[in-house]
Amino acid sequence: MPKALVDLLTVVLNGVTLAALYFVVASGFTLIFGLMRTTNMAHGSLYMLGAYVGVSAYDATGNWLAALVIGFAALAVVGGAIHLGLLSRMAGQDLRQALVTIGLSIIIGDLLLAKYGGLTYQIAPPAFAAGSVAIPFVVNGTYSAYRLFMIGAAVAVYGSLWLVLNRTRIGWYIRAGIDDRDMLSALGVNVSRVFLFVFALGAGLAGLSGVIGATALSISPSEDGRYLLSSLVVVIVGGMGSLEGAVIGALIIGLSEQIGLFYAPTYSIFITFVIMAAVLAIRPQGLLGRPA
Amino acid sequence: MTWARSQQGITTLAIVALLLLYPQVMPRFWVLSIAANSMILGIAALSLVFMAGYGGMTSLAQAALAGFAAYMLALLSLVPSTNATGSALGAGLPSIPGALIAIALATALGALFGAISSRSYGIYFLMLTLALAVGFYYIVLQNYDVFGGHIGFAGIEGPTGQPREDPPTFYYLCLAVSAAIYLGLRYLVRSQLGLTFQGMRDNPRRMAALGYRVGAHRVALFGIGGFVAGISGVLGAWYRGNISPGILDLNRTIEVLIVAVIGGLGYPIGAFVGAVLYTLIKVFASSVTIAGFSFDERFNTLVGLGFVVIVLVAPNGIVGLADRAYRAVTHRSGARRRAVDPLAVEAGLVPAPVAQPPDAPVIAGDDVPTGS
Numbered sequence: 001m002p003k004a005l006v007d008l009l010t011v012v013l014n015g016v017t018l019a020a021l022y023f024v025v026a027s028g029f030t031l032i033f034g035l036m037r038t039t040n041m042a043h044g045s046l047y048m049l050g051a052y053v054g055v056s057a058y059d060a061t062g063n064w065l066a067a068l069v070i071g072f073a074a075l076a077v078v079g080g081a082i083h084l085g086l087l088s089r090m091a092g093q094d095l096r097q098a099l100v101t102i103g104l105s106i107i108i109g110d111l112l113l114a115k116y117g118g119l120t121y122q123i124a125p126p127a128f129a130a131g132s133v134a135i136p137f138v139v140n141g142t143y144s145a146y147r148l149f150m151i152g153a154a155v156a157v158y159g160s161l162w163l164v165l166n167r168t169r170i171g172w173y174i175r176a177g178i179d180d181r182d183m184l185s186a187l188g189v190n191v192s193r194v195f196l197f198v199f200a201l202g203a204g205l206a207g208l209s210g211v212i213g214a215t216a217l218s219i220s221p222s223e224d225g226r227y228l229l230s231s232l233v234v235v236i237v238g239g240m241g242s243l244e245g246a247v248i249g250a251l252i253i254g255l256s257e258q259i260g261l262f263y264a265p266t267y268s269i270f271i272t273f274v275i276m277a278a279v280l281a282i283r284p285q286g287l288l289g290r291p292a
Numbered sequence: 293m294t295w296a297r298s299q300q301g302i303t304t305l306a307i308v309a310l311l312l313l314y315p316q317v318m319p320r321f322w323v324l325s326i327a328a329n330s331m332i333l334g335i336a337a338l339s340l341v342f343m344a345g346y347g348g349m350t351s352l353a354q355a356a357l358a359g360f361a362a363y364m365l366a367l368l369s370l371v372p373s374t375n376a377t378g379s380a381l382g383a384g385l386p387s388i389p390g391a392l393i394a395i396a397l398a399t400a401l402g403a404l405f406g407a408i409s410s411r412s413y414g415i416y417f418l419m420l421t422l423a424l425a426v427g428f429y430y431i432v433l434q435n436y437d438v439f440g441g442h443i444g445f446a447g448i449e450g451p452t453g454q455p456r457e458d459p460p461t462f463y464y465l466c467l468a469v470s471a472a473i474y475l476g477l478r479y480l481v482r483s484q485l486g487l488t489f490q491g492m493r494d495n496p497r498r499m500a501a502l503g504y505r506v507g508a509h510r511v512a513l514f515g516i517g518g519f520v521a522g523i524s525g526v527l528g529a530w531y532r533g534n535i536s537p538g539i540l541d542l543n544r545t546i547e548v549l550i551v552a553v554i555g556g557l558g559y560p561i562g563a564f565v566g567a568v569l570y571t572l573i574k575v576f577a578s579s580v581t582i583a584g585f586s587f588d589e590r591f592n593t594l595v596g597l598g599f600v601v602i603v604l605v606a607p608n609g610i611v612g613l614a615d616r617a618y619r620a621v622t623h624r625s626g627a628r629r630r631a632v633d634p635l636a637v638e639a640g641l642v643p644a645p646v647a648q649p650p651d652a653p654v655i656a657g658d659d660v661p662t663g664s
Contacts, residue, residue, distance in 0.1 A: 039419060041422075086600075086604075094414065095415060095418070096607060098415060098418055099549075099553060100600055100603050100604070102549065103596045103597070103599040103603065104596065106546060106592050106593075106595060106596030106599065107593050107596035107600075109592065110590060110591075110592035110593040111593060114589070114593075225426060225541075228422075228542075229423060229426040229427065229430070232419050232423040233427070235419075236416075236419060265434075266434050266435040266436060266437060267431075267435070268434070269427055269431050269434060270431050272427065273423075273424070273427045273431075276423065276427075280408055280409070280420070284412055284416075
């Protein structure tokens with residue numbers, strides 16, 4: 001196979017695995033936004049908090065899956081607390097909610113810097129996804145098993161969310177709430193409990209993706225901005241509140257970032273933004289978003 | 293002339309005299325690090341207050357636009373051979389023409405951002421402008437060919453030379469520019485164009501139905517925001533003498549937002565009040581340690597907590613609080629604060645509300661109709 005093609009296939013695979021991570025991060029963001037119209041500007045900080053919790057949990061247990069579960073659970077609790085303590089008190093005021101979560105992101109970032117310092121941490125991948133896998137069409141003929149595992153993790157997250165949204169009672173409530181919150185409430189459903197569930201789930205997904213990301217890449221104090229940006233761009237391109245949109249958005253962003261990095265290293269982010277602007281020019285609500 | 297008006301006139305005169313005398317009596321640190329720095333930050337926050345308060349466009353791209361102007365200034369005014377970073381870039385223009393072109397380019401970039409976001413409202417607009425700002429930061433950080441990567445540029449000098457060597461002159465430059473922008477924007481919001489902006493803020497769909505080109509006006513408003521932010525960026529570059537991606541990172545973006553919110557998003561003067569307060573806290577918190585809690589190390593936690601508290605208890609900021617207290621004391625609250633049912637007015641049940649003057653905007657954002 002010619003080298004140029006092997007390079008391209010490797011870059012595409014890198015893009016898809018990065019997209020898998022971006023999807024898992026953005027899924028929580030878009031879920032929360034879809035139901036509650038709450039823009040959680042602290043989503044990148046929750047990712048970072050989840051990653052650090054994962055680092056500590058891995059140090060304590062030595063078990064990657066335990067770190068993943070603890071990262072999810074801890075952030076679900078934190079998210080629930082943020083929702084109950086702050087955001088539910090200003091329901092419907094989306095600008096104020098965005099401002100409050102910006103304040104929270106500053107506090108979380110600073111406290112994490114105080115606790116963990118400026119060092120870079122990485123979690124060792126689990127035994128079942130360690131090392132590399134032989135793939136004939138990529139550079140050197142091998143590829144990181146963990147990065148392939150991330151694709152599986154993203155598919156699993158998508159599948160679970162799809163099942164919850166489409167096959168469970170709370171999923172009915174969530175979908176009905178996205179369509180007409182007041183009518184759902186009038187039908188006797190305790191909407192504030194649904195909100196609490198969704199916010200905790202969204203924050204938990206941020207924590208889960210933090211552990212996954214800290215294993216694949218690493219975690220250091222300024223990562224919150226990067227993942228807030230990726231989540232924003234993914235949902236802006238894909239359409240806010242749409243899970244399928246997040247899949248498409250994550251693929252576009254992950255691929256354009258990796259392809260850009262390989263072929264035009266200092267302009268890769270610029271390419272991402274040209275795509276975003278082009279999508280917005282044609283569909284202001286994003287590719288799969290519904291008109292607001 | 294009524295008593296209230298002459299009282300107001302005397303207050304204004306006293307403030308102007310104080311501002312003019314200030315650099316003559318205060319030490320260099322207070323003239324530059326506190327006053328000039330506050331004004332530069334205040335102008336950036338004013339561009340946000342103007343867009344949010346009068347156009348309903350809460351833009352988080354203002355720090356990026358200011359930083360863009362600073363980079364353009366560096367590229368236009370540096371001489372390649374004397375460039376401290378060893379980069380071969382720089383057009384070698386004198387400082388004033390370089391600054392004017394840089395501000396014009398920031399205006400153009402603002403208009404471009406406006407074109408990208410012209411169909412997004414409220415929270416969508418906020419997210420989009422944040423994405424544009426953070427994206428621009430990463431472009432600057434990543435690009436060594438044009439923006440000098442994480443090093444940036446050094447050796448930028450303004451028309452007044454090094455601010456350190458002549459603090460009063462640089463102070464007067466900042467003061468004159470701040471005053472000109474403040475008065476200019478106040479004039480603008482009372483003009484036909486300013487009223488159109490406020491109409492769009494309150495109901496874009498109705499304005500479109502009346503025949504106004506809402507999209508074009510939003511682009512123009514963003515252009516004005518880019519113009520004001522660009523001026524702040526140019527002054528900031530002259531003040532520091534060097535620039536790096538740090539001047540437009542997420543922290544700076546949030547800093548501008550915090551200053552605007554502390555002062556009050558609906559009050560133009562609040563931008564400067566917020567900037568002075570923020571700068572004072574930032575400078576003096578560093579020397580305070582209470583019970584082992586160093587305010588220097590945990591400054592961001594302090595700022596974040598303060599910001600959350602302000603958003604929770606005083607959404608209209610310090611100036612909003614002062615305004616309310618003043619109205620309560622002088623009993624001038626009354627009808628303009630209360631929502632009055634027009635049918636009740638027609639029926640003669642309640643007096644008609646006093647028309648709201650154009651310089652006291654209502655903060656839109658939560659209730660802006662979405663859709664175009």
